[in-house]
Amino acid sequence: MVDFYTLCAGALLAIAGSASAQSAADKTAAAAAEQQFAQTLAHDHGLAARDILATLAKARYQQSVIDAITRPAEAKPWKDYRPIFVTERRIADGTAFYRANAALLKRTETAFGVPAELIVTILGVETNYGRVTGHYRVLDALTTLAFYYPPRQDFFRSELAQLFLLYSPSFPYPADELMGSYAGAMGWGQFMPSSVAHFARDGDGDGKVDLWNSLPDVCASVANYFVAHGWQKGGAVALRAHVAATARVIAPAGLEPTYPVQQLAEWGYTTDAKSDPMTPATLITLEGPDGPETWVTFENFYAISRYNKSPLYSLAVYQLSQAIAAEVAAEPAAP
Numbered sequence: 001m002v003d004f005y006t007l008c009a010g011a012l013l014a015i016a017g018s019a020s021a022q023s024a025a026d027k028t029a030a031a032a033a034e035q036q037f038a039q040t041l042a043h044d045h046g047l048a049a050r051d052i053l054a055t056l057a058k059a060r061y062q063q064s065v066i067d068a069i070t071r072p073a074e075a076k077p078w079k080d081y082r083p084i085f086v087t088e089r090r091i092a093d094g095t096a097f098y099r100a101n102a103a104l105l106k107r108t109e110t111a112f113g114v115p116a117e118l119i120v121t122i123l124g125v126e127t128n129y130g131r132v133t134g135h136y137r138v139l140d141a142l143t144t145l146a147f148y149y150p151p152r153q154d155f156f157r158s159e160l161a162q163l164f165l166l167y168s169p170s171f172p173y174p175a176d177e178l179m180g181s182y183a184g185a186m187g188w189g190q191f192m193p194s195s196v197a198h199f200a201r202d203g204d205g206d207g208k209v210d211l212w213n214s215l216p217d218v219c220a221s222v223a224n225y226f227v228a229h230g231w232q233k234g235g236a237v238a239l240r241a242h243v244a245a246t247a248r249v250i251a252p253a254g255l256e257p258t259y260p261v262q263q264l265a266e267w268g269y270t271t272d273a274k275s276d277p278m279t280p281a282t283l284i285t286l287e288g289p290d291g292p293e294t295w296v297t298f299e300n301f302y303a304i305s306r307y308n309k310s311p312l313y314s315l316a317v318y319q320l321s322q323a324i325a326a327e328v329a330a331e332p333a334a335p
Contacts, residue, residue: 078286112223113233187211244268
């Protein structure tokens, strides 16, 4: 949960961002930073600094980008988060999408080992199956954040640099024409430029990666993202834990699985499933409708969290994917 001081800091950053947007000194500093950015990118990657600066000159500062990224997220407990995330509409939409694209999804699952229902869920959650991929020019969003948002300027300058490096025969889209989210994420799967560079795949074999219009490319890219982040074919994701009254209290530092299942069992955390006792796992405890819920989570849960670090997001994605899979299995698609 976001504490009071974090909320205040976010509000102050938003106010500061609004003020700095009108500051001549701020614009001067940004211009100098752009010059240095262009020189460094040109030196490191053999590009022409004048071409980089010409593209940056096309970028437009977007105050709404600063407003969006500094707006404090509303923290919800699991008992409130899940009903908003795992809805009948999302299950129905996911089931329909799965059935309409079953052959492609199963081919992708076979090739990558990532369940079709997980791919479907990510595409539905991130962009409602390509309907909402973002209305900002990626160049505008990343330039605004790279040079007018000091708290994360290093990250966004890195992503902006990667945007310039993406242009190639396999990704033949000018940087100033790409559209995405306020943070610069693109396509059905909402890939940042670095993710496009490292994980995007040509799924239809046409020699290009199109994350907006080629569903084979979209599905292969999302599946490859999970594989690259440690997805284990057939592995467990999350299991509800039985917590003994005498269970040892532990507070894992993150979502990476670091405790053998056997160790967790000895500490008082067991599940109904049989697992290799040496399988790495960890624990999360969430506020459920009937009190605390403790879950044993595995490497595949951690892989989902690499899409969004929130444990609520990861668990909701998993449960939604399971609901979609159950619906698909319960009623075969019409001939």
